[in-house]
Amino acid sequence: MAIVHDVMPVFELFQPTTVEDTLALLDTYGTDAWVLAGGLDTFDWFKDRNKRRKVVVDLSGVDSLRGVKKSADGGLEIGASTTLTAVASDPLVKQNYRLLSQAAALVASPQIRNQGTLGGNVSQDTRCWYYRSGWTCYRAGGNICYADTPTAINREHAIFDANRCVAVNPSDTAPALIALDAQMVIRSSDGERVVNAQDYFIGPSTDITRMTVLQPGDLLTAIRIPAAWANAEFYFEKIRERQVWDFPLVNIAAALKVEGGTIRSSRFVVNAVAAHPMRLTAVEEAVAGKPRNEETASMAGALAVQGARPLQHNGYKIPLVRNLVKRAIRGEAQV
Amino acid sequence: MTFQEQIPLEPGNKSRRTFIKMVIASGAAVSASAYLFRGSTLIGQGSLPGAVERLMSLNVNGQMRRVDVMKQETLAMTLRYKLGLTGTKLGCDRSECGACTVLIDDVPHYSCSVLTHTVRGKSIQTIEGLERPDGTLHPVQQAIIDEQGFQCAFCMSGFVMSAVGFLKTNPNPTREELAHGISGNLCRCADYDKILRSMMRGAAYMQKTTT
Ligand SMILES: Cc1cc2nc3c(=O)[nH]c(=O)nc-3n(C[C@H](O)[C@H](O)[C@H](O)COP(=O)(O)OP(=O)(O)OC[C@H]3O[C@@H](n4cnc5c(N)ncnc54)[C@H](O)[C@@H]3O)c2cc1C
Ligand code: SF4
Numbered sequence: 001m002a003i004v005h006d007v008m009p010v011f012e013l014f015q016p017t018t019v020e021d022t023l024a025l026l027d028t029y030g031t032d033a034w035v036l037a038g039g040l041d042t043f044d045w046f047k048d049r050n051k052r053r054k055v056v057v058d059l060s061g062v063d064s065l066r067g068v069k070k071s072a073d074g075g076l077e078i079g080a081s082t083t084l085t086a087v088a089s090d091p092l093v094k095q096n097y098r099l100l101s102q103a104a105a106l107v108a109s110p111q112i113r114n115q116g117t118l119g120g121n122v123s124q125d126t127r128c129w130y131y132r133s134g135w136t137c138y139r140a141g142g143n144i145c146y147a148d149t150p151t152a153i154n155r156e157h158a159i160f161d162a163n164r165c166v167a168v169n170p171s172d173t174a175p176a177l178i179a180l181d182a183q184m185v186i187r188s189s190d191g192e193r194v195v196n197a198q199d200y201f202i203g204p205s206t207d208i209t210r211m212t213v214l215q216p217g218d219l220l221t222a223i224r225i226p227a228a229w230a231n232a233e234f235y236f237e238k239i240r241e242r243q244v245w246d247f248p249l250v251n252i253a254a255a256l257k258v259e260g261g262t263i264r265s266s267r268f269v270v271n272a273v274a275a276h277p278m279r280l281t282a283v284e285e286a287v288a289g290k291p292r293n294e295e296t297a298s299m300a301g302a303l304a305v306q307g308a309r310p311l312q313h314n315g316y317k318i319p320l321v322r323n324l325v326k327r328a329i330r331g332e333a334q335v
Numbered sequence: 336m337t338f339q340e341q342i343p344l345e346p347g348n349k350s351r352r353t354f355i356k357m358v359i360a361s362g363a364a365v366s367a368s369a370y371l372f373r374g375s376t377l378i379g380q381g382s383l384p385g386a387v388e389r390l391m392s393l394n395v396n397g398q399m400r401r402v403d404v405m406k407q408e409t410l411a412m413t414l415r416y417k418l419g420l421t422g423t424k425l426g427c428d429r430s431e432c433g434a435c436t437v438l439i440d441d442v443p444h445y446s447c448s449v450l451t452h453t454v455r456g457k458s459i460q461t462i463e464g465l466e467r468p469d470g471t472l473h474p475v476q477q478a479i480i481d482e483q484g485f486q487c488a489f490c491m492s493g494f495v496m497s498a499v500g501f502l503k504t505n506p507n508p509t510r511e512e513l514a515h516g517i518s519g520n521l522c523r524c525a526d527y528d529k530i531l532r533s534m535m536r537g538a539a540y541m542q543k544t545t546t
C-alpha cells in the first residue's frame with residue numbers, strides 16, 4: 001500500500017538541453033543514471049525506495065525530443081518526449097493513424113496524459129505489485145516469483161510466454177505502434193540504431209530484469225511510423241475495470257487492409273497478456289485472403305488463444321483475447 | 336554514511352563494459368562533471384559545475400517567488416510547505432487521486448508528481464490564484480457555493496483546477512465532455528452528480544462573464 005513519505009531520497013539532477021549533452025551524461029554515469037521523461041512511472045519507484053539512482057537526467061529541457069513531424073517516406077516521426085495528450089490530439093496522427101490516437105487517449109487520466117510521454121509509455125516497467133512493492137522476486141534479481149504461488153493474487157498477470165516471471169507489459173500505445181510497423185530510434189554515445197517496435201519489447205527468457213532492449217547509456221529519441229498502414233481499417237479496444245486510471249486487463253490493436261470484403265493483410269497485437277506485447281502472427285497469416293465475416297472471426301479468435309496458459313485467477317483473459325480478436329475482425333462499434 | 340553507501344544498486348546483468356564504465360564513473364564523478372559542463376548548456380546552470388541551482392524563482396499565481404528547492408522535491412511539497420499555499424492538497428502522492436491538481440502553463444498536472452525544478456520558467460496557478468484581487472471568486476468557485484457542490488471538500492481544489500484547465504480548451508462542453516475532462520479527479524464523499532452540476536454551472540457563469 002502506498003506509504004506517503006516526506007520526500008524522495010536524494011539524487012543529483014541534470015537538466016541538459018541537447019541530445020548530445022544527454023548522451024554524454026548517460027555515458028558518464030552508466031548504471032548510476034536514470035532517464036526522466038514525464039516521471040509518472042519513475043516517481044513511484046523513487047518514493048517507495050524500491051529503485052534508486054545517484055543521477056537523474058531530466059529530458060524536459062531537450063526541445064528537439066518533442067513534436068510530431070512528417071517524414072520523407074510520407075510517414076511520421078514522433079519525438080520520444082511528446083506527451084500522450086499531444087499524440088492523441090495531433091492532427092497528423094489523427095488523420096492517418098487513428099489507431100495510435102485512440103490508444104494514447106485511453107491511457108490513465110487527463111493529467112497523466114498531459115505529462116506522460118510516448119517514449120516513457122513504451123519504456124515503462126511492469127505493474128506487478130509484488131515487484132513494485134520491493135519484493136526480491138526473479139525480476140528484482142531474486143529466485144522466486146511471488147505472483148505464481150498457490151496463494152498469489154495474479155488476476156492481472158500473464159497467460160502467454162511466461163518464463164519464471166509472469167508479469168505483463170501494461171502499455172496501451174505499444175500494441176498500436178507494433179500494429180503500425182513502427183520503428184524505435186535509439187541513440188547512445190556509440191551512435192544510432194533503429195529497432196522494429198516489435199523487437200523493442202523483450203520477455204523474461206531474453207532478460208528477466210528488463211522490459212525493453214534499452215541498455216544503460218541508451219536514449220530513445222523518436223518513434224517512426226511508416227506510411228505502410230496509413231488509413232488502414234483500425235480497431236483499438238481496451239478492457240479495464242474503471243474507465244479512468246486503470247491499466248488494461250487486455251487491449252488489442254488491429255490494422256486491416258480489406259478489398260471487396262476480403263482481408264488482404266493485417267496486424268493483430270494484444271497487450272497485458274505477456275511480458276511483451278504479443279503480435280498474433282498466426283492469426284494474421286490465417287485471415288489473409290479470407291472474407292471478413294463471422295466464420296473468419298471465430299476461426300481467428302480460436303487461433304489467437306492457442307498455447308495460452310492461465311494462472312489461478314486470470315483464466316478470464318482467454319475468452320477476453322478470443323472475443324477481442326473476433327470483434328476486431330467484425331470491426332464492431334466500440335463501447 | 337557516505338552518499339555512495341546510501342544507495343543500494345539493484346542486482347542485474349552488468350556487462351563488462353558497463354561495469355568498467357561504472358568504476359570509471361564513480362571514481363571520476365567529481366571531476367567528470369566539471370569537465371563535462373564547461374562547454375555545454377544547462378537550464379538553470381548553477382555555480383557548481385553541472386549542478387542545478389537549488390535557489391530558484393517560481394512564477395506562482397502571477398508572482399515571482401524565490402525559493403530554495405531540493406533536487407528531488409515535488410511541486411506539491413514546494414507549494415504547500417515552502418510557499419504556504421496549502422489549498423493544494425496531497426491525497427495519494429502517486430498520481431491516483433487528483434487532489435494536488437494545479438495548472439502549469441494552463442494545463443492540469445498532478446503536482447505530487449512533478450519535480451519543482453522542471454517548472455522553472457513556467458507559470459503555475461493554484462486554487463489561491465483564482466479569485467480576483469478584489470476578492471471576487473472565479474465563476475467555477477461561485478458556482479460551487481451556489482450549488483453546494485461538495486461535502487468535506489478535500490478534493491475540491493483539485494477538481495476546480497481540473498475544470499478551470501479543461502474549460503480553457505473547451506469553454507462550452509456537454510456534461511459528458513466535462514465529466515471526461517475532469518475524470519482524473521476522485522471524490523471520497525462521491526456525489527459526482529453534484530460536482531458535475533456545479534462545474535456545468537461554472538461553465539455557464541463563465542460564458543456570461545465573457546460575453
Ligand atoms: C496511476 C497511473 C495509471 C496509469 N495508467 C496507464 C494506462 O492505463 N495505460 C498505460 O499505457 N499507461 C498507464 N500509466 C503509465 C503511464 O502512462 C506511464 O507511466 C507513462 O506513460 C510513462 O511515461 P513518463 O513519460 O511519465 O515516463 P517516465 O516515468 O519518465 O519514464 C518511464 C521509464 O522509461 C524510461 N524512459 C522514458 N523516456 C525515455 C527515453 N526517451 N529514452 C530512454 N528511456 C526512457 C525511464 O527511464 C523510465 O524507466 C499509468 C501511470 C500511472 C501513474
Ligand atoms: S510476476 Fe515477475 S515481477 Fe511479479 S513477482 Fe513474479 S517474477 Fe516478480
Ligand code: FES
Pocket residue numbers: 424425426427428429430431432433434435436445446447448
Ligand atoms: S496527491 Fe497527487 S494525484 Fe493524489
Ligand code: FES
Pocket residue numbers: 485486487488489490491521522523524525
Ligand atoms: S467532497 Fe469529500 S472528498 Fe470530495
